[in-house]
Structures are given as structure tokens and as C-alpha cells.
Amino acid sequence: MSEEIVTLAHGGGGIASRRLLREHLLPRLDSEALRPLGDSALVDVPPGGIALTTDSYVIQPWRFPGGDIGKLAVCGTVNDLAVMGARPLYLTLGLILEEGLPLADLDAVIASVAETAREAGIEVVAGDTKVVGRGDADCLYLNTSGIGVFDYAHVRLPGPRAGDRLLVTGALGDHGLAVMAARERLPLKSELSSDCAPLSGLVEAMRGAGRVTWMRDCTRGGLASAANELAEDFHLGVHLFEDELVVHDAAAAVAELLGLDILHVANEGVILTAVAEEDAGRVLAAARRHPYGGEASLVGALTEAHPRRVVLETAVGGERIVDMLTGEQLPRIC
Numbered sequence: 001m002s003e004e005i006v007t008l009a010h011g012g013g014g015i016a017s018r019r020l021l022r023e024h025l026l027p028r029l030d031s032e033a034l035r036p037l038g039d040s041a042l043v044d045v046p047p048g049g050i051a052l053t054t055d056s057y058v059i060q061p062w063r064f065p066g067g068d069i070g071k072l073a074v075c076g077t078v079n080d081l082a083v084m085g086a087r088p089l090y091l092t093l094g095l096i097l098e099e100g101l102p103l104a105d106l107d108a109v110i111a112s113v114a115e116t117a118r119e120a121g122i123e124v125v126a127g128d129t130k131v132v133g134r135g136d137a138d139c140l141y142l143n144t145s146g147i148g149v150f151d152y153a154h155v156r157l158p159g160p161r162a163g164d165r166l167l168v169t170g171a172l173g174d175h176g177l178a179v180m181a182a183r184e185r186l187p188l189k190s191e192l193s194s195d196c197a198p199l200s201g202l203v204e205a206m207r208g209a210g211r212v213t214w215m216r217d218c219t220r221g222g223l224a225s226a227a228n229e230l231a232e233d234f235h236l237g238v239h240l241f242e243d244e245l246v247v248h249d250a251a252a253a254v255a256e257l258l259g260l261d262i263l264h265v266a267n268e269g270v271i272l273t274a275v276a277e278e279d280a281g282r283v284l285a286a287a288r289r290h291p292y293g294g295e296a297s298l299v300g301a302l303t304e305a306h307p308r309r310v311v312l313e314t315a316v317g318g319e320r321i322v323d324m325l326t327g328e329q330l331p332r333i334c
Contacts, residue, residue: 011131066194086148210279
């Protein structure tokens, strides 16, 4: 049995499984709750309610410019909790490993999980590992669940209203297009990197500067899907200004090459935020001071004029309806 790759024995519950845990997972993911390796993690949750989320990650390739599947899994979970107004607290990690995966690759992914979790202030408290045969899982898949808490400093968002300004915290499309460019090995003149990042600190900075009423991370379906969900859920109109949207040249070039609408391309480090009009300037300034919000911009407003519709005012002065993504534009990007 080779010790340099994952084998079926690593998923058998015996000595090899124990060694995988002791030598490759626990040294990097060490926490008081995880250390006993019990059937469940025993943790304390402050009073005030919790937010609970779960997600699975099957991205291909698993390593991409700007990150890898480990960083992506933590960021995706942390951000889903943060945009609900909760403080991310605990994380579970499920691994589905393909036989033959180099252990060095597994080590790199776990190191990314650990580093990103430390940055986000979330603790990995439980996990599971399964091994499947060659060809049954494209290298590795991850599943995470996260718990966030609502306490004296983290309360539920009040909900948007007409007149609120809309803020986007970064450039659009970088993640989905960076993954696609890496997958297809597209020759690019300039570097394109995923925006994958844990945004709980950015959320706290914005909420500390003014009245944030609603947030959604612009993942699958991009800004267009997030904006349409906002319009539909609250019976409001969303009015966006094309001139205010930030798009990097490399992302625009790849989107044009592939025939994609940048508004539908996934991000992993960008949030659409509704902010009370009187606080918009302060919240924008706070976002731009944060390392993950330097390209934040005010991109539109909520209105009662066209409820349940997203209207984009184009750079040439016209208007077009922005629909939610239909079908799957870019597969295997998260």
C-alpha cells in the first residue's frame, strides 16, 4: 500500500483511516471540540438564536488562480452566514476522496481550510472522510455545514425598503471566469484570479458604519440572480447603473470570448447590499477601507416603480431588463 496516495483502505475505518486523521487532518484542523473524535461535536452556543447553512463543493479544477476547493468551501459557508447578519462560529467538514489522490494534494487542501478558517474566525469542530474508487469522484469533493449566532452585536437584518441604495462590494465575474479560464487553459494577456474570500469582517465593517437592511452573496447566477431574488422576495424594483459596475478588463475579455453576460457569472467574494439612503456614503467608505472591499461601488437603488423587475440603465442611456439566469451557464465552478 502506497503511503503517498489515498487508497480505499483510508476509508475503511482501520489503521489507515486512523493514520489519515492523525497525520494529515488533525494537525492542521486541531480544535478542542474536534480533538476527541467523538460521534458528535459538543459546543457552546450563545443565547439569541442561530443561523445554519450547508453546501457541497465539486469545483473542477480543484485548484485555480486565487484559491482552491478548501478555501472555497470555508468562504462559501462563512459568507452565507455573514450575509444573514450572523457571526460565523462553527464549521463541519466532509471529505469525499478519490482513490489515487496524492496525499500532498490533500494536505494542501486541508492547509487552505485551516488558514481560511483562522482568518474568518470560525472553528472546524466535526468532520467525516469517505474514499471512493478511481473515477468515481473527480479527485475530491467537500461538504460543509456552518453555524452562526445572533448575539448582542449580531442581529437579524431588518429587510429592504424602497429608496435604499444598492452597493456591490467588488468587481464582477472574476471567480467564475478564472475557473473557466483555468479549466480550458485559455491564453490570457493579463492575470485573472478568483475573488474567493471570507467576508465576515467586511460585513461587520459595513454594518458598523450604517443601516444595512439586506445582503446576498453573488455566487451562482451572479449579480443578476441576487438582484432578481431581492426584487421578487420583497416586491420591489431594482434599478442598476451599468456605468457604476466594476468589471476587470481580463474578466470582460473572457466573458466576451465565451459569449457570457458578466451579470450572470458567479463570484465568491462579492456581496450585493441594500443600505439606507442616508447611510450609503458611510457604508461605502467603510467597505472601501476593508481589504476585501476596495472596489466597492454604489450601483443602484430600490424603487416601487417596477416591482419584481431588475432594470439596468446602460452606459449609452438605454434600459434593459435583467433576468435571472436560466439553466447552467458555467458548470462545476463551486
